[in-house]
Amino acid sequence: MKFDTPATTNPIDRGRVIGIPHDRIDGAAKVTGTAPYAYERHDAAPNAAYGWIVGSAIAKGRINAMDLRAAEAAPGVLGIVTHQNAGPLGKGNMNTAHLLGGPQIEHYEQAVALVIADTLENARDAARLVRIDYAPDQGRFNLAAERDKGVPPEGGFGGPADTKAGDFEAGFAKAAVKIDQHYTTPDQSHAMMEPHATIAAWNGDKLTLWTSNQMIAWSVGEMAATLKIPKENIRLVSPYIGGGFGAKLFLRADALLAALGARMVGRPVKVAIARPQIPNNTTHRPATIQRIRIGADRQGVIDAIAHEVWSGDLPGGGAETAAQQTRLLYRGPNRLTTHRLSTLDLPEGNAMRAPGEAVGLLALEVAMDELAEACGVDPVELRIRNDVQYDPEAGPQRPFSSRKLVECLREGAERFGWNRRNPKPGQVRDGRWLVGMGVASAFRNNLVTKSGARIGVDAKGHVTVETDMTDIGTGSYTIIGQTAAEMLGVPLDAVTVRLGDSRFPASSGSGGQWGGNSSTAGVYAAAMALRAKLAEKAGFPVDKALFEDGLVRLGNQSQPLGTLAGREGLWAEDSMDYGDLTKRYAQATFGAHFCEVGVDIDTAEVRVRRMGGAFAAGRILNPKSARSQVIGAMTMGVGAALMEELSVDTRFGFFVNHDMAEYLVPVHADIPHQDVLFIDELDDKSSPMKAKGVGELGICGAGAAVANAIYNATGVRLRDYPLTIDKILAASTGKRVA
């Protein structure tokens, strides 16, 4: 099915199951521990041996020699995979560094061996007996030092490296009010709960991988390219995933080494990347340096805006496209965005929840706060004044499919009690706390992508959906079940959803907040095909037939679905593909974040006291799981604002704080009540679901609202994330914080 004209009224609009808050249909299994995760699939792959990854001790250089004798002689050891015995390997397009390193070393903790033994303990112990002689090279580990060598990046999800409209320099030069500031954001780790993990088993030349992966079809292709075997010989199974945030978009070392290990020892092998290995072995969100210049009139109306971004990655890697939102969020005829990419020999940078916007808004929305103050305009009002209903780079001929930023700002401000904010910083005290409020716009592009599904109904009228879509904790199972139920007129508990298996039709997968809308649109397409088959069996014209209460109805005639399906059952398969609506219309999701913080007047400890957000993201398919996504992302925004940072040791070239005791993310005590409002919106140009993505929107701007609240509380303006106690103290010169 092709979606190339705006949606009209369709079965989803009935809204009997879709749009209603539902508990997750997989929730009970998950909270009772009966949903097996990849590493626990003993049922499917009995007698698995254990693999332990040996990571490189240097960041750059070569392996001169490996001495495996002691490790091989250790108790229980079955085999050791290294570059010397792995055979010729290809490489997928999506990982930058090789997943099995050697003799060349591309980054610290790059996997250089897999030690396989009968128990986890034996494998881990023997891994320490692998002796490696390295010849280290000088690497580049300092973004600030490499910044000026940056070049425009090629490819990637973020569109062109640079964009221009009007004449930024001229516009900025004559602006009455100017903001010109630098901002920095650090490297960050996904810190999802479940580590990367895989069990691999070979049956002849056929490989099965029980793994934890967001993108089934991509990863089958990447594995085929790496092992140089046909895709058809690979089955990848990933029905339950304990979080990913982008860390599991791609094939990683656990899957490749489990496959190589299982081939070596002739039995299933399981491999997890240990928690302290994750930050340096896998991907992370790259650090950025950003410069923002805004020229406006005295009322704060923007005439010129420029956003320049510098980031670094391994040779052949990609840039952090942090200027993305600046291309679309605010008005102004004179515009400039640039991205420059430097070569760094740190571990691989790649996508983490809302790549681009998550860190771009940490800069842009603080710059807007600075502009509001410079103009003496309320920060909410400033954003409203700069709203634009079309792509400001392309002009009015490219309108937004739907854009309710102003509604989010207005309704969000009202609910939050924004009018109680004192615009003068450092004025409000509550005991030992200085109290302040901040606002930031939320923006995240809406991506749509082809997605397929198969749907069937059996003799009892029970519906089953199969697609290789993944549920990374987001609630995919439930919205897919809701979509099928709505389309076929059955209750949610009459639907079984099967996900995450490469034997099922290829889906959008989970990433870039495209999965919810795209995968349900694929189910919509398959369900339309099944409705046609059912109507035909019933002898009803499909466009007149009503699907409700488990029946197909025409006037006062009706037939149960199960009867029509018969003993064989009835199945249909289709996918949703997209035309050029994303070119003709700018498509994005919007919101407004509000935050109140307290800052200790002596110690500069920051406590978030309240958060509120209003969001417009098309049809909200399941308000309960959508809210969970948004509050989770807001929490991650608090992390980005206040604590998350992978500290780089620029001598050894690695992230020093590589475990969960040292890499801090928010805990419950950091997060107060979060109020979430979804603004009514249907986006008929996005998909027949009229939905958009919502999984990443909540992180976009959340951290900037925290930063702006800290400024309002204290008068201390920080532009170097995370905003830790030491930085606040350094910026507040007096005896107290404000």
Added chain:
Amino acid sequence: MRPFTYSRAASVEDAARTAASTQGARFIAGGTNLLDLMKLQIETPTHLIDVNHLGLDRIEPTAEGGLRIGALVRNTDLAADKAVRRDYAVLSRALLAGASGQLRNKATTGGNLLQRTRCPYFYDTRMPCNKRKPGSGCGALKGMSRSLAILGTSDACIAQHPSDMAVALRLLDAQVDTVGADGGRRSIPIADFHLLPGETPHIENALKPGELITSVTLPKPLGGTHVYRKVRDRTSYAFALVSVAAVFEKDGRARFAFGGIGAKPWRTDAADAAAPSGAAAVAEAALSGARPTAHNAFKQQLTARTLASLYRQKGA
């Protein structure tokens, strides 16, 4: 983790004797620190002696009017104990500021005193670290040292002592009671229990080979107002950047002990003596001799500010 053998001690004397006579033996209490370090092969004992079943889990009054806390009393139980909450509230507060509920349920009094540093270079066995591998150098000194100590350090090691409980014990002048390999008993004042790194940062305490902690004894209650203030990068479940344990008297006298800034739980007579002069004077006295790095120099200001906050709240 290296393979190891395991036994249960029959008595405290047996535990100490076995530990002294078995090469590579260690006691295991809650295991919350030791097992993590064994998995990373930072600790590689060949034999573990379980001391959990020796009746060392009691809290009882002493003849002198103090309190004897068994070495195996769990942090959770100690923090909740009625006498502790009434007479030694600073200890209860320090305990509750540490780790997480789950960890405190396992962690013991003796194990907490002996927990090892959280220096990130200590935790990565590919990095130089004099404490983990004597003579290999200090990775942190010119590296990421934001969390590390500014007082009592040496050129060989700038690691901080991470315990919260031990800071309160230092404030309260606790004694660490032990039994030695020869069955002899002694009490070590807490001030002498932890050692400064000097040239030998791998030697961290005054215990002799095989010596087992049996209890920690608190002297008579001090009275006064007990506070424990822990400043960290998130609200809960993080080690201190700076912590201050204090007991304030009505007449302006007070005593202080500090966490997060010292190579051991930090306390000076000069700081206590400065109490009537106010927070700034206490900070100056406490921080005398500080040797910060560029990364952790802020701990000086933060210590002063934390003291100022305590004085402000006391006044309020």
